[in-house]
Amino acid sequence: MLLIRNGTVLDGEGIRKKDILIDESGVIVRLEDSISSIENIEEIDVDKFVVAPSFVDMHTHLRVPGNEEAEDIESATTAAVLGGFTHLVAMPNTDPVIDSVSKVFDLKRRIQNSNAKCEIIISSAITCGRMGKELVDFRDLSQMGIMYFTDDGNGVDDPELFDFALALAQEYGVTVAQHLEFKEFRENKYFVNEGEVSSYLGMSGIKAVSEEAMLARDLAIAAHYNVHYHAMHVSTRRSVELIRIAKQAGINVTAEVTPHHLLLDEREVLKLDSTSFVNPPLRTEEDCLALRKGILDGTIDAIATDHAPHLNEVKDQPFISTAPGFIGLESAFRVSLSAICKTSKFGDVVPQGAESVVKAMSLNPAKILKISGKSEGGLGVGSVAEIVVLDMNSVSNLDASSFSSKSRNTPFDGMELRGKVVHTIRKGKLVVKNGILQS
């Protein structure tokens, strides 16, 4: 049993100061203005901190199976709980690709036999081997409980094939999530925004329109179905605009943005450092501002990490052959809060904008993924205690050397960032206490 004292509850049901009592089975049994101490029960005082539903990452590259040197189940899930996450969606672009019942079965068994610190939600590719040629077996996979399909890393270029994918997704009630990028637009392999900075450096980069054109096409197709379509890591202001219009038109679309796209822009690339290359690339300052606005006004539903671990060796190669991507689980909250609450004043338990960050990192992804016990939202009596306790005001320099991830590819190392994940509670148990993993 656990008693959380003096916390400011932020769960979409209104901000309020409450004490929370969690019982042996991990369920919240009391939520009151003041609960008096009970003998032999652990108590944590979280005055000045926010108590929120734990985070859910819609976009983690677990690297299992196939690249366990860069990350494995234990290291990824440890990084996750330290970052305040209790659930993550594992991307299927592994080796082999998760694209069949047997591959799902193998991964499930590995997770069961592992020392996973949080829930792992398995997703499947849309096309076999993510090759964009033939669709996976939506029927069998959905019957096995797979609800999330994506070729992440590749967009589905073929419009007819994508139309068929949405028809199947409608039939079996699953979500199709698109990596938005028409490959034909890419002349060269620099993971940089095509524009002023790339042109100055002589790099052929990735155009904003390669994302926007695919998003516009997908929305046009999705309008013909009663289906949930999810736009992954949107990165441009026009993408935000397209999603806004589609939502107004009644299309069942949700969207995510990464923490790094909220905080950084293409000028990072001028450093000519390998930790500036990511796909989608860091865009313009204008795009960055539009993405923040998208989070604040709810056009963008979720913040998802796109946690993409790579070993240092990959980053020690020339930029033309470097692997794109950043790790994100352990920095996601701080980076997002720093981006969204840039101008908020310090000292407020709930700074302006922080509610949007919490919604985008916990409530909305839980709802989109229909996570049982979490999708209903609030921290109410009777719900399972999946909780994160957040300090919204502390400022410190990020130290990547202290990360639990096996990889270190982050552009944020040494950067001054706001906020801190203090405690993570999973199924009523403190798995992270004062920023330290509990055994």
Next chain:
Amino acid sequence: MTEKVAQVTARDVLKFGDDFLTIDEVGRSGLEDIVEFAESFVGDSSKYASALSGKIVATMFFEGSTRTRLSFELAAKQLGSNVLSFFESTSSVKKGESFKDTAKTVEAFGVDCLIVRHASIGASHQVARWVNIPVINAGDGCHAHPTQALIDVLTIRDSLRSRGKDISFEGIKVGILGDVRNSRVARSSAKALSLLGAQVVGIAPALWTPDKRSIETLGFSSFTSDLDSELEGLDFLILLRIQNERLQNKRMQSINEYIKNFSMTGSRLDRLNPEAFIMHPGPMNRGVEISSQLADSKKSLILNQVSYGIPARMAVLLKVLSEVGN
């Protein structure tokens, strides 16, 4: 974007121990400093014949090159340095050790300076971060080729001087013609010439033009796809090498399309300002970007450029590897 985002602040004049990676980093005063130093020993560099004796300069070329590597190596030898020559195709490095390990290994041999050529943009910046010895950029992808820019500046100053003209670049107009979008020579030379006061006009097919927002930062005053209307007003015209693989893709339908509108052949020679001179960093594709007649004519400064390759590179090596000239 109203603010120019890609502006790099000039560091300082090139000094002992520095890297030489881009023209932007040295700025106008650094550029003038190197150029004037090179001019001080053009024709007779004997006093520096042993300035770098006991030093080892390594050329690390991950991309094919003849003149750049030869002129760097000759420059180093004329200064009394030992030369270690390293060439590896990109593909074999990919298979084996990392780029970083390769650079660190060469440094560990006791080398005093690395001269890096690579097809990947920023490669010499990466090496400079990994090693503790001076690194000279001998060309990185389509980004920068700063010693070629020194050569172009020296060649133009020489041409002006030999005709009794003011060597200041104020008021002179230089055209850079070809695949500017994909040219490191264009980027470095446009920057250097504009820093010294020249008006630099980019001339290229519309789809070979850099992003409009970057043109000014790159050093160009304007861009045009109308070569014929520019011919009369130019004092110098730098032609870029046209790579064959760029002549048949989505951006350019055929070699004939290019020749028709952008090749310095036939009647275009007559329309060129009689006082104008032609330059080319080499290697040339005769009959594509330039006619043989023009390349071998008195209007061509192409061999002067080649001969300035050595003093330009000697000046840089002396600056970063010795106290001479500092």
